[in-house]
Amino acid sequence: MRLLSALFAVLIVAAPASAQRFPTEGFADLAEELSPAVVNISAAQRIGSEDSGMPDFPEGSPLERFNELFGDAPRIANSLGSGFIIDPEGIVVTNNHVIDEADEVEVTLSDGRTFPADFVGRDPATDLAVLRIQSSEPFPHVEFGNSDNARVGDWVIAIGNPFGLGGSLTAGVISARGREIGGRYDDYIQTDVAINRGNSGGPLFNLDGDVVAVNTAIYSPTGASVGISFSIPSNLARHIVDQLLEYGETRRGWLGVSVQPVTSGMAPALGLTAPRGAIISRVEDGGPAAEAGIETGDLILRFDGRDVPDSRSLPRMVAETDVGREVVIALRRRGENMTIRATVERLVEEGAPAAPTRQTAPAPQQTSESILGLTLAPLDEASRRRYRVHPDASGVLVTAVDPESDAAGKVRPGDVIEEVAWSPVASITEVRSVVEAASGSGEILLVLNRNGQFVLQSVRP
Numbered sequence: 001m002r003l004l005s006a007l008f009a010v011l012i013v014a015a016p017a018s019a020q021r022f023p024t025e026g027f028a029d030l031a032e033e034l035s036p037a038v039v040n041i042s043a044a045q046r047i048g049s050e051d052s053g054m055p056d057f058p059e060g061s062p063l064e065r066f067n068e069l070f071g072d073a074p075r076i077a078n079s080l081g082s083g084f085i086i087d088p089e090g091i092v093v094t095n096n097h098v099i100d101e102a103d104e105v106e107v108t109l110s111d112g113r114t115f116p117a118d119f120v121g122r123d124p125a126t127d128l129a130v131l132r133i134q135s136s137e138p139f140p141h142v143e144f145g146n147s148d149n150a151r152v153g154d155w156v157i158a159i160g161n162p163f164g165l166g167g168s169l170t171a172g173v174i175s176a177r178g179r180e181i182g183g184r185y186d187d188y189i190q191t192d193v194a195i196n197r198g199n200s201g202g203p204l205f206n207l208d209g210d211v212v213a214v215n216t217a218i219y220s221p222t223g224a225s226v227g228i229s230f231s232i233p234s235n236l237a238r239h240i241v242d243q244l245l246e247y248g249e250t251r252r253g254w255l256g257v258s259v260q261p262v263t264s265g266m267a268p269a270l271g272l273t274a275p276r277g278a279i280i281s282r283v284e285d286g287g288p289a290a291e292a293g294i295e296t297g298d299l300i301l302r303f304d305g306r307d308v309p310d311s312r313s314l315p316r317m318v319a320e321t322d323v324g325r326e327v328v329i330a331l332r333r334r335g336e337n338m339t340i341r342a343t344v345e346r347l348v349e350e351g352a353p354a355a356p357t358r359q360t361a362p363a364p365q366q367t368s369e370s371i372l373g374l375t376l377a378p379l380d381e382a383s384r385r386r387y388r389v390h391p392d393a394s395g396v397l398v399t400a401v402d403p404e405s406d407a408a409g410k411v412r413p414g415d416v417i418e419e420v421a422w423s424p425v426a427s428i429t430e431v432r433s434v435v436e437a438a439s440g441s442g443e444i445l446l447v448l449n450r451n452g453q454f455v456l457q458s459v460r461p
Contacts, residue, residue, distance in 0.1 A: 027157055031169050034209055035110050036140035038202060040161040041081045041094055041117075041131075043102035082160035082202030083107065083131070084211065086241070088138035090115075092131040093241055094201030095216055096122045099129050107133050109140075110167050121244030126185055127216055128237055129201075130244045142203060145210025147233035150174055150189060158193045158215055160202030170194040172227075179230055181217060185316050188230035189213050195229035204231050213237070239320055253321035254347035256287020257294065258453065261311040266458040269443045270299055271335060277301045278311035281454040292342035295333065296454035297422075297447060302330035318344065334422045369428050371435055372444065372459050373405020374398050376428050379416065387414040390452035394418060396431050398448075406460040411448065415455070419447035435461065 081098030085091065092107055099105050105117040115133035122129040133139070150156075157171045172193035179188040193204065195218050204213040213231030220226050243250050259278040267275045280298045283290050300308050303317045304327040321327060323346040330339050368377045377383060377397045387397065395418040401411055417425060420434040421444055438444050443458040 027169060027171055030157060030205065030207070030209055031159070034142060034203075034205060035159055035167050035169075037085045037142040038110065038159040038167060039083045039085060039092060040108040040164075040166060041083045041092075041098055041201065042106045042108065043079045043081070043099045044104045044106075045078075045101055046103045080161060080164045080198050081200045082198065082215070084203040085133075085139050085141040086143065086211075088141050090133040090135065090139050091120070091141075091245065092117065092133060093203075093214065093237065094129050094131065095214070096124050096127045096129040098201045099131070100124075105131060107131065121248045121250075123240050123244065123250045125183065125250070126232060126236065126240050127183075128214065128232065128240045128244075130241055142205075142209070142211055144234040144238045145206055145208065145212045147189065147212045147235045150177070150206065150212050150233070152176060155207055156191055156193060156212065157205050157207075158195060158199060158202060159205070160195075160199035160215060162196040162198045164198055175228070180312065181230060185236070185319060186312075187233060187236060187316060188217070189233055191229055191231065192227040193229055194225040194227070196225050197223065210234075236316075236320075251323050252319040252347040253323055253325070253344040254288065255294075255318045255342065255344060256284035256289045258282040259300070259311045259314055260455060262299070263458065265443055265460075266445070266456065269445045269458050270332065276310065277308050277332075278314040279456050281456070282452070288342050288345050292329075292340050294329070294331070294340060294342065297333070297419075297456060299332040300329060301332060303327060304329075319347065368399060369432070370402070371428070371432055372461060373402035373407045374411055374417075375400035375402075376417070376431060378427065388451070389414065389416055390449060392452060393449035395425055395449065396428055407457075410457040410459060411446065412450065414450070416449040417446055418449050419445075421445055422447070 081094055083092045083094035086093055106114050107117045108114045117131040117133050120130040120132050152174050154174045157169055159169050162168050170193050172191050174191050176190040179190045180186040195215050199215045202215045203211040204215055206212050212234045214237050215231050217230040218225060219228040258281045260281045262275040262277055264275055278300045280296050283294055283296055300314055308314050321344045326341055326343050328339055328341055368375050377399050379397050383397050393416040395416045398411055398415045399413055401407055420431055421438040423434045425431045439461045443460055446457050448455040
């Protein structure tokens with residue numbers, strides 16, 4: 001079980017798939033039915049003597065005889081986890097961190113039979129892995145359920161290998177949905193099921209006996225269960241598992257955009273009664289979005305027939321889309337609704353570019369003015385160097401923000417105001433003119449260029 005921080009230990013919990021009654025007769029029948037398909041996983045990594053941290057005694061030393069035992073022989077590091085069989089031919093699902101960097105993996109069934117496992121594929125981004133074991137007889141197996149039907153308050157049970165003790169069952173309810181704990185595609189289900197080290201990779205069942213999530217992480221100041229655990233929804237897990245089985249790797253969709261959330265302050269200015277959708281903050285040159293005509297500032301409301309509830313949902317929707325698929329995107333651009341068709345391409349992971357070197361220069365001598373609590377100055381070469389303004393930025397520079405203004409926490413020194421209320425601005429005079437004209441509308445939208453990224457913020461006068 002990995003640790004997310006001093007307060008996090010890795011494991012997850014899932015949620016039930018439908019409205020369910022209180023299990024007055026207990027879970028014995030489910031345990032008897034489901035346990036044979038839940039497995040214990042032992043992963044071993046061979047460690048050479050040079051990596052072991054053990055002493056290497058010199059020739060002629062009285063302790064030289066211990067070199068064979070401590071110095072030269074490779075050592076084995078073991079980790080224990082859980083998994084479950086989803087196919088009678090021996091397809092096993094678990095967490096990637098359970099088998100990460102392992103040289104050998106063994107799978108042990110509830111009846112004591114042990115099988116060597118072959119690697120099929122893994123996906124570190126979602127912490128999922130697929131193994132294969134073989135036998136002349138079909139294996140017991142379970143099936144994925146529909147995690148979209150799992151509701152807060154539904155009963156769920158986890159079966160796994162906590163602390164290496166072997167098959168153990170714990171029960172609880174779904175506490176929350178849509179939890180994010182730092183991953184790019186996080187959409188965790190939270191439960192109060194007792195999950196501990198060794199439960200990683202195990203299944204979370206609803207009362208119909210369907211797998212609705214894969215146990216992956218817990219929140220804990222002690223490393224043991226305190227009743228807050230997280231799990232990968234089965235609908236996400238099934239999509240990743242299918243790709244690993246077909247290709248041996250994941251093939252995520254890519255649109256070529258960055259997004260930012262819609263805040264409650266922005267919603268009225270965008271014509272919304274409540275925050276929803278995702279604002280395009282950057283469009284990558286040559287990407288599918290750019291070729292389709294999507295622009296920075298566009299508000300994405302629907303993607304491929306599905307509503308976009310927030311900015312976290314859109315990247316997941318795109319990633320889950322089949323590569324090469326043409327999708328219809330409903331968006332709002334400067335108050336006008338429109339639809340655009342785009343063809344999703346395959347995501348290629350790349351390292352982040354190095355941060356630009358900080359430049360120092362004397363403060364430019366220039367005229368400035370305060371508007372909306374922002375101290376504004378014209379852009380020139382000196383100010384571009386001083387504030388490290390992106391070369392593509394054009395507009396009016398923000399050099400200071402009044403901490404008592406509504407703009408505090410929204411706008412930063414070094415931001416470049418490119419548009420005010422959707423009107424392009426190139427001077428302080430133009431900013432003042434547009435702000436005065438729009439001041440009666442309440443919130444005023446600012447289109448900012450922040451280190452080359454598009455940022456949309458709404459500010460009250």
